[in-house]
Amino acid sequence: MAAVEHTSIAKPVQSARPNWLARDLIGVAVILAVAVLGYFLFPNNLALLTRILAIALLVLSIDLVTGFCGVATLGHAALFGAGAYAAGIAAVHWGITDPFLMIVIGAVGGAVAGLVSGAVILRGHGLAQLVLSIAVVHLFHEAANKASTYTGGSDGLAGISPDPIFGMFGFDLWGRTAYGFAVALLVIVFVLLRLLTRSPFGMLCRGIKEDPIRVRAMGASVHGTLLKMYVISGVVAGIGGALNAISTQVVGLDSLSFTLSAESLVMLVLGGTGSLYGALIGTVSFMWFEDFVSAANPFHWLTIVGALLIAVVLFAPRGLYGSAQLLLERFRGAGK
Amino acid sequence: MQTVFSVGIDALAYGMVLFVISIGLSVTMGLMRVVNLAHGAFAMIGGYIASYAAQTLGFGYALAVLVAVVGTILIAIPVERFLYRRIYGAPELTQVLMTIGITFCVIGIANYVFGPTLKTIPLPETLRGPVDLGFRTIAAHKLFAIACGVVVAAALWYLIEKTSFGVKLRASVDNAAMAASLGVRTKIVYAVSFAVAVGLAAFGGIVGAELLPIEPYYALRYMVTFLVVVSVGGAGSIPGALLACLLLGAIDTTGRYLLPEYGEFFFYLAVIAIVCVFPRGLLGRSK
Numbered sequence: 001m002a003a004v005e006h007t008s009i010a011k012p013v014q015s016a017r018p019n020w021l022a023r024d025l026i027g028v029a030v031i032l033a034v035a036v037l038g039y040f041l042f043p044n045n046l047a048l049l050t051r052i053l054a055i056a057l058l059v060l061s062i063d064l065v066t067g068f069c070g071v072a073t074l075g076h077a078a079l080f081g082a083g084a085y086a087a088g089i090a091a092v093h094w095g096i097t098d099p100f101l102m103i104v105i106g107a108v109g110g111a112v113a114g115l116v117s118g119a120v121i122l123r124g125h126g127l128a129q130l131v132l133s134i135a136v137v138h139l140f141h142e143a144a145n146k147a148s149t150y151t152g153g154s155d156g157l158a159g160i161s162p163d164p165i166f167g168m169f170g171f172d173l174w175g176r177t178a179y180g181f182a183v184a185l186l187v188i189v190f191v192l193l194r195l196l197t198r199s200p201f202g203m204l205c206r207g208i209k210e211d212p213i214r215v216r217a218m219g220a221s222v223h224g225t226l227l228k229m230y231v232i233s234g235v236v237a238g239i240g241g242a243l244n245a246i247s248t249q250v251v252g253l254d255s256l257s258f259t260l261s262a263e264s265l266v267m268l269v270l271g272g273t274g275s276l277y278g279a280l281i282g283t284v285s286f287m288w289f290e291d292f293v294s295a296a297n298p299f300h301w302l303t304i305v306g307a308l309l310i311a312v313v314l315f316a317p318r319g320l321y322g323s324a325q326l327l328l329e330r331f332r333g334a335g336k
Numbered sequence: 337m338q339t340v341f342s343v344g345i346d347a348l349a350y351g352m353v354l355f356v357i358s359i360g361l362s363v364t365m366g367l368m369r370v371v372n373l374a375h376g377a378f379a380m381i382g383g384y385i386a387s388y389a390a391q392t393l394g395f396g397y398a399l400a401v402l403v404a405v406v407g408t409i410l411i412a413i414p415v416e417r418f419l420y421r422r423i424y425g426a427p428e429l430t431q432v433l434m435t436i437g438i439t440f441c442v443i444g445i446a447n448y449v450f451g452p453t454l455k456t457i458p459l460p461e462t463l464r465g466p467v468d469l470g471f472r473t474i475a476a477h478k479l480f481a482i483a484c485g486v487v488v489a490a491a492l493w494y495l496i497e498k499t500s501f502g503v504k505l506r507a508s509v510d511n512a513a514m515a516a517s518l519g520v521r522t523k524i525v526y527a528v529s530f531a532v533a534v535g536l537a538a539f540g541g542i543v544g545a546e547l548l549p550i551e552p553y554y555a556l557r558y559m560v561t562f563l564v565v566v567s568v569g570g571a572g573s574i575p576g577a578l579l580a581c582l583l584l585g586a587i588d589t590t591g592r593y594l595l596p597e598y599g600e601f602f603f604y605l606a607v608i609a610i611v612c613v614f615p616r617g618l619l620g621r622s623k
Contacts, residue, residue, distance in 0.1 A: 123615065127365070127567050128616070130371065132607075132608060135564070135605075142601035146597065146598055259556070300448065301444070306436075307441055309433055310437040310441070312433065313430055
């Protein structure tokens with residue numbers, strides 16, 4: 001593995017290093033700028049913006065397994081919900097209300113759920129894989145419903161009251177603290193994921209997506225690598241779930257639902273798989289569009305969302321980000 | 337003993353309804369390799385048209401069924417022509433996105449046109465009461481659903497094993513490119529089998545309306561069940577789908593009777609176990 005990378009990548013990396021560093025800094029700056037813009041444009045809608053950020057973490061985590069490893073899953077909400085319930089149960093039943101500690105517990109919960117569901121889902125391929133992932137999320141859902149002494153069942157787990165951050169910034173009704181907290185978390189996770197996807201491990205995952213047989217012939221463990229990525233993806237999704245639990249102060253069964261899994265996959269494909277920017281763009285545009293359309297026309301919003309999905313498949317099959325990139329490249333190519 | 341019998345009959349009826357609806361999905365999935373999440377939407381459209389024809393237009397049951405099946409196929413033809421044809425051979429994710437989009441559209445339109453309430457399809461007099469089998473009585477509509485499942489299975493078996501269309505269909509399933517180069521017009525085979533699949537979905541939606549009630553979110557609620565059945569049975573295999581439906585129907589119904597507080601927990605546990613052991617489905621062909 002290492003040898004192959006040396007021969008094929010060693011040279012471009014040296015010349016490209018300042019380039020990607022600059023690009024990442026620009027990326028982080030754009031995220032922060034959009035976040036500040038959102039804060040000032042929709043000061044009364046910060047709850048929605050925070051929810052978008054939490055779901056963005058879920059979509060990023062799907063991107064890790066779907067976009068980078070080629071594992072199709074319709075059951076990723078299982079990891080998100082596991083993180084949300086882990087943080088919520090810790091707060092309600094064990095009295096752990098420090099927000100940072102809750103995030104860590106959510107990440108651990110997500111990682112464990114990632115290990116379990118990854119071990120199941122990775123046994124299948126194609127249709128079997130999709131069905132396994134659906135079965136896993138339903139299993140989690142029914143288990144959470146049954147264990148109502150801990151999870152509150154279909155009533156939801158209420159009464160989560162996180163402490164103020166650093167003892168200074170309380171989670172108020174306006175959701176300003178929650179929003180700032182969410183933006184900070186997203187940026188940190190985003191930077192870490194950029195490093196991860198560019199690491200040898202991330203390259204190995206891309207290699208598995210392209211050609212698992214060849215990777216196995218090179219001596220790398222396909223299953224082990226994918227399982228590791230699944231656990232990492234569980235950490236990211238778990239952080240998203242814990243963030244959602246902290247900001248809404250309630251965890252419902254809908255955070256473990258098939259609908260959430262399907263919607264978040266749709267967001268990823270809408271934005272473009274295999275790119276962290278695509279995941280973010282897909283989440284923001286889908287959730288903003290859904291909110292806008294359901295407010296503008298509650299009767300037709302599902303129809304319009306459906307039509308949007310069909311339009312994306314027909315006219316922008318690489319997703320919004322991928323198609324924009326392609327267009328830009330063509331434009332540049334034409335300019336030369 | 338009485339519980340065993342009534343569980344058995346319910347399981348059989350439920351399994352047969354599942355079979356009638358999802359066999360079309362199994363065939364099209366084996367044939368065109370499209371992960372079609374919108375299949376349940378066509379079953380729902382069939383149910384809505386039948387309900388409209390029977391309740392508002394006052395048609396008889398048999399006529400309503402006929403109108404609904406034909407109507408659903410007529411709706412499906414342009415959908416196949418303009419949307420599905422674009423995603424044959426596309427990656428799974430694209431197919432999932434497209435078919436979820438179609439499902440959302442159908443749900444939204446059904447919700448707007450027919451409203452969010454449950455729709456019933458009034459049964460004819462002969463199917464309404466119980467039937468006395470001598471030692472036990474059974475609801476007639478359940479018996480009817482079982483009979484429909486048996487007839488559909490037999491007819492499909494005949495169509496696929498004994499007719500020239502069946503030969504072309506099997507050839508296209510095995511190797512579409514080779515079949516096309518031997519003169520099979522695969523596009524027509526695709527279109528016809530898609531129409532048959534949709535017609536069967538509509539038929540199953542109507543026959544099973546007593547068990548799977550028709551409402552706008554029908555398409556989303558049972559989407560997964562149909563997909564699971566196909567995966568457990570093995571895409572493209574009729575005996576496999578039949579076996580999967582009977583097995584899953586039995587597990588689901590038994591779970592509901594004996595341990596209702598667990599919901600569908602055991603159903604999905606069984607699905608995971610089966611798919612892990614048979615990744616290509618119970619009777620799927622290995623490649």
